[in-house]
Amino acid sequence: KVPKSVTVNGQTYATDSWTNVPASIVALTDRQLHLDQNHPIGILRSLIENSFKGMGYTFYNNFKPVVTTFENFDVLGFPEDHPGRSKSDTYYINEKTLLRTHTSAHEHECFQKCSTPGYFISADVYRRDEIDRTHYPAFHQMEGARIWSRSELGDSLHEKLRQDIASIPKVDIIVEDPNPAFSDATNPKQSYMTDVETELVSQHLKRTLELLVNQVFNEAKKSAKLAGSEEPYLNEPLRVRWIEAYFPWTAPSYEIEVWWKGEWLEVCGCGVVREQVLTNSGIENTIGWAFGVGLDRIAMLLFGIPDIRLFWTLDERFSSQFTRGSITTFKPYSKYPGTTRDVSFWLPDTDKLPLHENDLMEIVRDTAGDLVESVKLVDQFVHPKTGRKSQCYRINYQSMDRSLTNDEINVYQEKVRDILRSTYEIELR
Ligand code: PHE
Numbered sequence: 001k002v003p004k005s006v007t008v009n010g011q012t013y014a015t016d017s018w019t020n021v022p023a024s025i026v027a028l029t030d031r032q033l034h035l036d037q038n039h040p041i042g043i044l045r046s047l048i049e050n051s052f053k054g055m056g057y058t059f060y061n062n063f064k065p066v067v068t069t070f071e072n073f074d075v076l077g078f079p080e081d082h083p084g085r086s087k088s089d090t091y092y093i094n095e096k097t098l099l100r101t102h103t104s105a106h107e108h109e110c111f112q113k114c115s116t117p118g119y120f121i122s123a124d125v126y127r128r129d130e131i132d133r134t135h136y137p138a139f140h141q142m143e144g145a146r147i148w149s150r151s152e153l154g155d156s157l158h159e160k161l162r163q164d165i166a167s168i169p170k171v172d173i174i175v176e177d178p179n180p181a182f183s184d185a186t187n188p189k190q191s192y193m194t195d196v197e198t199e200l201v202s203q204h205l206k207r208t209l210e211l212l213v214n215q216v217f218n219e220a221k222k223s224a225k226l227a228g229s230e231e232p233y234l235n236e237p238l239r240v241r242w243i244e245a246y247f248p249w250t251a252p253s254y255e256i257e258v259w260w261k262g263e264w265l266e267v268c269g270c271g272v273v274r275e276q277v278l279t280n281s282g283i284e285n286t287i288g289w290a291f292g293v294g295l296d297r298i299a300m301l302l303f304g305i306p307d308i309r310l311f312w313t314l315d316e317r318f319s320s321q322f323t324r325g326s327i328t329t330f331k332p333y334s335k336y337p338g339t340t341r342d343v344s345f346w347l348p349d350t351d352k353l354p355l356h357e358n359d360l361m362e363i364v365r366d367t368a369g370d371l372v373e374s375v376k377l378v379d380q381f382v383h384p385k386t387g388r389k390s391q392c393y394r395i396n397y398q399s400m401d402r403s404l405t406n407d408e409i410n411v412y413q414e415k416v417r418d419i420l421r422s423t424y425e426i427e428l429r
Contacts, residue, residue, distance in 0.1 A: 006093050009064050013093045021091040021099060022366050025126065028138045029065050029099070033311060034122045037324040040299040041140050041311060044216070045122045046325070048142060051215045055167075057118040057144070063106050065099050065124055072098060072105040075280050076249035088356040091126050091137075099126035103143035103292055104249065107273075110145065111281035118146035122295070128358040131365060132374040136308045140295040144212075145273065146204065147288030161200040168207045171214040176241040178206075182252040187244040190251050192275045197287055201272050202252065205289035206242060209256050212293070213267055214238055217258055219327050220302045227304065227329040233259075245269055249277050250290060260301070268293040304329040307400060309370045315401045338373055338398030339406070341413045344429040345420065347389045354425045363419050364395055368412040373398040390429065 002019045005012050008029050036042040049059050073085055083089060084101060091099040100106075103121045110119045121143040129135045153160050181202040182189040189198040221234045239259035247253045250271025257264040270291030278286050296308055303322070305311070310318055310330075317333040348354060357377070364375050372395060379392040395416070397409045421428055 008066050008093065008099075011064075011066065013066070013097055016094045018087065018092040018095040020087050020128075021093055022362065024366055024369060025091055025099070025137055028126075028312070029124065031138075031312070032124070034124065034140050034295070035061060038319065038322050039311070040303045040305065040322055041295055043322060043324065043327065044295050044299045044302060045140075045142065047219065047327075048212060048216065049120060049122075051211065052120065052144075055118075056116050056146075057120050058110075058114050058116045060106070060110060060119060060121045061123070063103075063109075063121060063123050065126065066093060066097060067100045067105045069096050069098060071108055072100055072102070075108045076104055076277060077274060078248050082248070088358045089128055091128060101125055101127050103141040104290070107143070107145060107249070107277060107290060108281050111147070111278060111283055117148070118144065120144045128362060130357065130375070131361050131372055132376070133307045134297060134300070136296070136312070137362075137365065138312075139308075141292050142295055143290065143292045144208070145288060145290040146208070147273070147278070147283065147286050148201070149283075150285045150287065158196060158200065161197075161204060165200065165204050165207055168204070168211055171211055172237045173210055173214050174237050174239045175210065176239060179242045179244060179254070183244070187252040187254075190272065190275060193272070193287055198252065198272060201287055201289050202254075205270055205272070205291065206254070206256075208289075209268060209270060209291055210240060213240060213256060213258055216298060216302070217260070220260075220298075223302060223304070223327045223329055231261075233261075245271070247271055249274050267298070302327050306330075306332065307373065309373075309400055312370060313400055317401075336399050336401075336403050338396045339404065339409055340394050340396050341409065342378070342392055342394050343413070343417060343420070344379075344390060344392040346383075346427040346429065347391065348425050349386065349388050355420075359424075360393060360420075363423075364416055367415045367419065368395075368397060371397055371399050371404060371412070 002015050005014055006021060008026055033039050033041040034045050078084060090101055102125050103123050106121050110121060124138055125141050126138050129137060148157060148161060150157055181199045217238050225234055241257050243255050243257060245253040245255040247269060251274055253271030255266060256268050258267050268291055273288050273290050321330060361375055364372050374396045376394050377391060378394045382389050397404055417428055420426060
């Protein structure tokens, strides 16, 4: 079933027992939506980059998505048994090569080659995941990082950090329960850094991200107002809060959340870069931070886009609505009805799951492509006598661009059932 080789961005790779990337996913690697100045993802990227021009950052936007397991996991200190490494979560080209699951895969290379104090990386990233309005196997991230060399700055290190913090434009924003830079119990600092260094690097990181989210969400407010919304929060300063987080390659680690439409929205993970990431890149005696922000969900808010699949449509009724440099609210060109079909099956009476949920998602995605709006587990029970487990998934077939016929849907549904029947040890009901 696995082809002998896989070609991605013109480069051919030998496959092996790890290969699990379908042709439909490989096809997405040529789209480069973040480079399209007239696409919401590209417009958002430029908007953020523009607010950091002249502040000491290099912008990298052309990294190809195939990376090694070393770059994506090992160099960042992911433990061997981290779930992110599993075949059910990640698209492998072969045992040692994969489609990056995050832009952090390029930290190693950027720390090595970057000649400015900081950098931004924007790129498409890939994860095997569920199917719904906000999840797509390909999405976009923007990574940022900044470093200070102790050997170069010597005694003026603290002074320089304080100056750099002071030079970040102040924003009118409410920062709720600002959390401490580190805590020995839950969010420890690294032993190679002093308390003051950790404090100052964290402050620079936090002020930088507050500037970023303020910029982005002010645009979102403007566009909501232009679209006629009169919600009171649109005229109030943005509320954000910092919480503790965990990433294998940063310590301490944080997340920033933004109060948006009545709930806290997770926006961005970040932290103080671990020494070993820097020394692995040939950088000694240096301290710094890194963050990674997902662009797709923010672009959905900014442009009022109801379904993440729309980013990938080639329909001109979508693409014609967006132009470089401007945030406009998407006008749905039509709403086509969805049709649901259920698929139910018995799992064998063993501990080992024969079918991971993400495998099912992929079969559906591979069969019906973007004609699937969502796949949800709607029922699950254990037979009282046999102990066998039954699951029922509901597939909603719905196109963003046209009406689907029942006959067409039946063909997809039958195909999904056929693949399940012939590939997995399950009994369809
Ligand atoms: N790569 C992380 C993610 O995908 C985000 C991150 C980047 C966190 C850099 C810390 C530092 O969630």
